[in-house]
Amino acid sequence: MQPKTTEQDQKSHRYLDVVGVTKSFKGTVVMDQMNFRVAKGELVSLLGPSGCGKTTLLRIIAGLLEANTGDIVLGGRNVSSLPAHKRNISVVFQNYALFPHLTVAENVAFGLRARGMSSADVKAPVADVLALVRMDSFADRPVSALSGGQQQRVAVARALVVSPDLLLLDEPFSALDRKLRETMQIELKALLRSRGITAIFVTHDQEEAMGVSDRIAVMSNGKIEQFAEPSVLYAQPASPFVMDFVGLSTRMSGRVTAQADGIATVETGVGAVRAHAGYTVGTMVQVGVRPELITPDPSAEMNQIKVQLNDVMTLGSKTVLHGISSGEDKFLCELSGIRTGYARGETVTWGWAVADTLIHEVAA
Secondary structure, three states: OOOOOOHHHHHHOOOEEEEEEEEEEOOEEEEEEEEEEEOOOOEEEEEOOOOOOHHHHHHHHHOOOOOOEEEEEEOOEEOOOOOHHHOOEEEEOOOOOOOOOOEHHHHHHHHHHHOOOOHHHHHHHHHHHHHHOOOHHHOOOEHHHOOHHHHHHHHHHHHHOOOOOEEEEEOOOOOOOHHHHHHHHHHHHHHHHHHOOOEEEEEOOHHHHHHHOOEEEEEEOOEEEEEEOHHHHHHOOOOHHHHHHOOOOEEEEEEEEEEEOOEEEEEEOOEEEEEEOOOOOOOEEEEEEOHHHOEOOOOOOOEEEEEEEEEEEEOOOEEEEEEOOOOOOEEEEEEEOOOOOOOOOOEEEEEEOHHHOEEEEOOO
């Protein structure tokens, strides 16, 4: 169960307040009554599949796209009617949008020069932010000569040099290889923390969102399915969509066949599963469990299902068992370390604690 939100907590999450925002494209509603709040100094991610509305929301906040209705309030100031260049919001785009004909320092200075600062006055702040992102020794180089990771640092420096009230990042790590992407995530999070910057990331990568965020808004079809801390999203997903999109899970469809003492019994295609829930008998539900909570040696009081193995994957620090499934059911068991003795086609018994069962009602 999520902790109760006090009035003080609600007020603290009002540095950025998106209120009743709607957006349509050619008569098609892509965002309907969006309400979204971010606290000062908070790092938040908009997470979801392509087309869910996360970039649309980011562009509306930045002033790059006009909402049909609703308000954007930043630091107590309604900026809805202001153009992008008057909102003091910086954006780091997916392709970084650097000027190839300018040097690193000239790219970083661009925003300050656009605000009327002289060449002499921009030198000190540009030098400061380049040192902050460890690119001061590259100041006179053309950005076309830089690697992807270096260009990303320059884009961040250019966004920070104007001291924005809000930093927006649209898939900022997508062009980097995995190892560099993970390094940049750690560095950028530490940098934003050190400067107390409020930031919103747009990403479709749940691992990236979990790693950089204080809270994550999981989006689907122009709506927020759940907005919570990463640990809450993983342990207590609010819907089947969130359970499926954030992390891996074993999940089964079934019907509630009994309800007693706060425990619902669900009949699935691989056996009866119990969960702490209060559903009417006959309700169609989806039950699930995170794969690392499953054991191949269950005790009598645990939920137990029989699964035929489809594949066994040894991934160094863990062994992942894949069960044969049909429809929307999915069977995964994650065991620590290297495990032997499992073969494709073998039928195994898996078990997990009743308290670890996730359950959501679904349409019949």
